[in-house]
Amino acid sequence: MAESLLFGVAESFIGKLASVAVQEASLSLSVYKDLQEIKKTVSLVKAVLLDAEQKQWQNNELREWLKQIKRVFYDAEDVIDDFECEALRKHVINTSGSIRRKVKCFFSNSNPLVYRFQMAHQIKHIKERFDKVAADRLKFGLQINDSDNRVVKRRELTHSYVIDSDVIGREHDKQKIIDMLLQDSGDSNSLSVIPVVGIGGLGKTTLAKAVFNDKSLDETFPLKMWVCVSDDFELKNLLVKILNAASVSGSSADPNPIHQESFTNLDLEQLQNRLRNVIAGKKFLLVLDDVWNEDRVKWVELKYLIQVGAEESKVLVTTRSHSIAKMMGTNTSYILEGLSLEDSLSVFVKWAFKEEEEKKYPELVEIGKEIVQKCGGLPLALRTLGSSLFLKFDVEEWKFIRDSEIWNLPQKEDDILPGLKLSYDQLPSYLKQCFACFSLFEKNFDFSNFHVSVLWVALGFLPPPSRGKTLEDMNIQFVYELQSRSFLQNFRDFGGGFCGFKLHDLVHDLSLYVARDEFQLLKFHNENILENVLHLSFLKNDLLGLTPVPTGLRTLIFPKGANNEAFLKTLVSRCKFLRVLQLPDSTYESLPRSIGKLKHLRYLNLGKSKELKSLPDSLCKLQNLYTLKLNGCIKLKKLPNGIGNLISLRQLIITTKQYTLPEKEIAKLTCLEILSVNSCDNLETLLLEGIQLSNLKWLGISSCGNLKSMPLHVIPNLEWLFITNCHKLKFSFHNENQIPKLKLKLLSLESLPQLVSFPEWLKGCADTLNTLVIDGCENLDELPEWLSTMICFNRFVVINCPKLLSLPDCFSNLESLLIVDCPELCRRYQPEVGHDWHKISHIKQVNVFFLRSQTSEG
Template identity: 80%
Template sequence: MAESLLFGVAESFIEKLASVAVEKASLTLGVYDNLQEIKNTVSLIKAVLLDAEQTQWQNHELREWLKQIKRVFYDAEDVIDDFECEALRKHIINTSGSIRRKVKRFFSNSNPLVYRLKMVHQIKHIKERFDKVAADRLKFGLQINDSDNRVVKRRELTHSYVNDSDVIGRKHDKQKIINQLLLDSGDSNSLSVIPIVGIGGLGKTTLSKAVFNDKSLDETFSLKMWVCVSDDFGLKNLLLKILNAASVSGSATGPNPIHQANYTNHDLNQLQNHLRNEIAGKKFLLVLDDVWNQDRVKWVELKNLIQVGAEGSKVLVTTRSHSIAKMMGTNTSYILELKGLSPEDSLSVFIKWAFKEGEEKNYPELMKIGKEIVQKCGGLPLALRTSGSSLFLKVDVEEWKFIRDSEIWNLPQKEDDILPAIKLSYDQLPSYLKRCFTCFSLFQKDFTFTNMDVRMLWEVLGVLLPPNRGKTLEGTSIQLLQELWSRSFLQDFVDFGGGICTFKLHDLVHDLAVYVARDEFQLIEFHNENILENVLHLSFIKNDLLGVTPVPTGLRTMLFPEEANDKAFLKTLASRCKFLRLLQLADSKYESLPRSIGKLKHLRYLNLKNSKELKSLPNSLCKLQNLHTLDLDGCIELQTLPNGIGNLISLRQLVITTKQYTLPEKEIAKLTSLERFDVTYCDNLETLLFEGIQLSNLKSLYIHSCGNLKSMPLHVIPNLEWLFITNCHKLKLSFHNDNQIPKFKLKLLTLRSLPQLVSIPKWLQECADTLQTLAIVDCENIDELPEWLSTLICLNKLVIVNCPKLLSLPDDIDCLPKLEDLSIYDCPELCRRYQAGVGRDWHKISHIKQVKFHCL
């Protein structure tokens, strides 16, 4: 339930109250003391929220109390956000407005005195509501817990036995693990650790059981021990479990001499002595199943105690966390990242649980439906077992169709089924990651996410807390994504270097996101779906679903479907939903937007990408001083940008396609918060970023398909980190004066389809201690790489694609100390010259960790 996210909401709200902008506005309005009292009250509420979230299911009244708190929090956020909106609007008027405009404002509804009275009244009302819910907390007897360090109940303990018929589709994985167990590590002083990592329900434990019981290991390992670790990695508890496992295992020479001994009352020193005596000199295999511990100190302490076995002893670990797998593994460790089953093996698992042996042949119609159910399970054995078991001995076609058409979360679930298995990973997430994860529920399955889009989504929806000192929002968002990937929530994670990555969600993980976010986030896919009364974030899949039912006025997020063209619905939305933070109209068929769009003063994100029929934007759009992102990419019919775009002083991402011949220089100069600037399909532009503009916060510049663009004075963007220039046939990348090249901080540079480019520009040398990724693609006239390329001491990845005139790499390419990834595609001479093992210059690049060639 979304109530489980309230702790994170409370943290975010307290952060907002403590911000400089809110504090300054509250002093101006005379409500500073009121906000401090609210902050103190919220802290009292927050202190019991974790206990309330855990115990709410036993108390209906407590659940209702949490719902009240949620409503108060969101109403309070709207009021506080209004402070910031007014402060930004006041700044624009004071710096840009005429005297006539200022006089007009004094006699309007936005008069400062009128506004102050209104805000004082609203703050007092919010304070009263917080006071009431804070007082109500006392009747529930809740425990105080002000930090999110809860111990989450893990799954039931496992055992080592497995029926061979239960292990389907893992023959190859099993053999890989056995080979690693039998492999001589070559280091007699190191205990070899082999982790198996993957999402819950993937079959890590079943695979480990199959390995553990394989007879081919009996001669190698005189002692085999199975320990289910689960949530208790305390040293005493683990020593007891390992000792008991060793006692049960015994040895080939007879029963264990201390078999049946009772270790429970022994102290830690006695236990470690017993264990070391028990395993000393023996070649053992220890399985540590279901490890959640992330404390390296605890692991090293245990490892040191068991590192007394004979040379060749091994530890097999199963975990859901990549970071735990890396922590426990040695430098030479093999890590098996377990994948889903193949479609054929998935069907076999499903049949095993849905039918008695051989009976599936009697039900061809059920088998046809069963194959569709199998596809939904995404190769997860536990999901296949859950859905198959729910249909066992059922032969009614309608029942099978119901399972096929239902989300797996709506199926009856036992404690060891797929819902508890996957949700367990979610339950143990810290509150800040839970809030981030729920945002994925707004997108369709198999959607490809980028970290830049995710970062903006998280920031707009208020789930991205302010970064620590020295960190950027981008860096913080990537760190959060890496943590979600480490916990197996993300898949197909591709890191392009330079702080750019893409990823997807497994279908069942997406279903989990929808399930846990269902009270606040809603993805509308069918005509018979009702929009929830208090939903805050709404996404439509199909165009004909718009306007079916009215949307709640408190809506904060609205994602339109492709080809949306319902003008009346859009106009109503802009007029009624005044608290919208995010509005996505990508791939729409609107020719213009209503003027009322300018009333959405809370709007942070407006996406009109690929709205190919959009011809104009209302000037009222420039009243949106809170806007962080404006995406006009691919709006090929847009005549001009709206007048006054420089008033969007909070803008951080601006992506434009326009038919203009010049961009408004003075207006763009005002966008001092701009961090990302994309210019695409602007065929009439000849120059970009005029002299006199200084966009010191700009980090990313992307220029694509600007056919007449000739010049780009890069010196006006000194702090640029990512530069992408593609398909600009007239563009030259040289400075007018190469003797006055500024210092750059580029981390990633991509040059693509630039026929004017014959060599790498000299100014790239100024990025020697920052550039991490360099990609040169489809540059048909480039014929050499400079010798000074070896000065790029931070270069980690070099990609060269379809550069036919490029005949060689620099002779001293082996002097690039951090180059680990070299990719050469469709460069015939380079492929011949540097081909692995056979090219005459292969020895110059053979030291590089990853080299990839592909030539037509």
């Protein structure tokens, strides 16, 4: 199934060939012509990949051809990445190296003559392999499709009929939607549109059917029309479907039904005239089921034609996409949740047994309760697993279903996995690769956007950011897009570009299904590591070293507490193409010197390795490194010598026993966007005045007990600032007039007893600040009035600030206010009853409560 990711791989590879670094390197190595020919050949292959991916399951030879292409692509990508590695290495030598070092490098294994010969040979070999697979494409009769806008196969068209007994556990949802349909919209000129949104398999269509057929709506809506839209949002086809639905509605509800006729032969002008005649002045309910269209122009065009009905006509839409719901809806979307455990068991029993038969098999019902847990409230999953056990009474067979991943079970076209896969098939190719990464983490993993960001960046899944944007901007955009398409649940937006989320268990199963062969999460001792796997994650420490690891690995994620030193040395020496190496919470005291040979490495995570005392200086040879995590390394004596050579570093997260950071080395990290300094108890100053980190956007300082100064004027473009538990840090500066106008979007101040009043320099971010968090600032007794004048300020959190007695009078732009454990504020601003409630009552979302009192009372 990983072959379905190939189109994205091909696009990424072509993009690499076009990069400036590769172009320059190919010219200097005299392989420019060869690379241009490879690019042409790859374009020919890419043009038929989409068709090949769809046809591969009917042709074993075609499927094998796709596997061959995948291997060639990845080998070629390693060679091209080597160009970039060499360019970065030469840059470091030319800018930082002594004459002696330059001479030494010339006579080393990396001297340009030897390197040119080696690369020319590798490029020639790659070219021959691409030529062969490109020639083989001709024997499969594949169609050319060079853009990923294919029509995705949908489920069968729906109808409006439903058996009441099939609708279990949706009485509350049904009544809420009926109430929304009967509610006065308050705008006689606007067609009211109510979207029902949720992941595939939740039962949106079944619920819509139950609402559509409810007799209580018949009097309000004399004309009711059911249209299954699916992937067909062409205006002419929709008009035909709506007219046909109106004719059916009329035949049963209207003494003078619309004359039944074929509308397919009418042109668009005739159709829109006919539709206007049919619905003009009539109060109608139109259900648009299973909408996938994201083109707003098409929707507006249809909406314009149908809003000639009577006032208070309604449109009910079902969709998996929050963005589609937002585009179409005039009412707040109805977010459909999963069924309760009790209702889920009822659905499962209905499909697993004949009526009343479950009473004969109490042991099976107990196993069924465990099976129900894995369905996460999705009716389609409950039906799939229940149906698979119908008329089967063997206990072991039930246990097999209970213990298997859903993606390992046989599936029919209308079962849960194909139902969910529709959403995956609809993803653009770049998001498919990103989604596959979720398979490397266990179920119920609590993600933040940073968890996935570092992987997506390191593996090259994010396209180059457009002008004025960073890779972090691209990351958050992709996360929001996945959330919009209902792939993510428990989504929490913390503001300032931070969010957290989980995956529904069945969505996690989907990630395992689509990523298999290429991504592998190793869980059990009897599992073999797949021969061609590229991305490998170990769930348990005792799995390390049991089976040989492929040398072509790009991702290696160790479990917490890794301590197999021999295994680590072997991997570092053998897996020279690693892009990602995660060693969190390890017990290693150092790393092997051979770490410096992993020149492709982009992400190195040693976070919370509490025994780590030193790092080899060879680590600073990793010029491709984007992210280095050393947080929680409480015994680390110092950063390695030459850290300034990590010229690609974008994220540096450190804990060290050093008294000062190597300022001159840090100054060389001109790409640095994120700097986090945690538990550096010996550190007294953070960055000297002589350096400038103009690209730094995110700064976090936590638990640095002796830190006294923070020179903001050396980080002029800072957007996110977090300061936690730094009791000696000063917030007023002698040279405040030198601080440039700030660009902060988010400011979080936590556990800072020295903070009595807000520093004046914060006025400098009046045009940009949108989120402010103040937590545990026990001596803060006043907020400045100018805080309320900030034009972008829309989210304010105040927690455990007992001396704060009031808020500024007018927060005109604030949209969200949270006050927790602030006695006087909680009393004065309590919703509806507080003395000063009227001052904040205009804010959309206000939460005021005591956590402490709730805990003590509970």
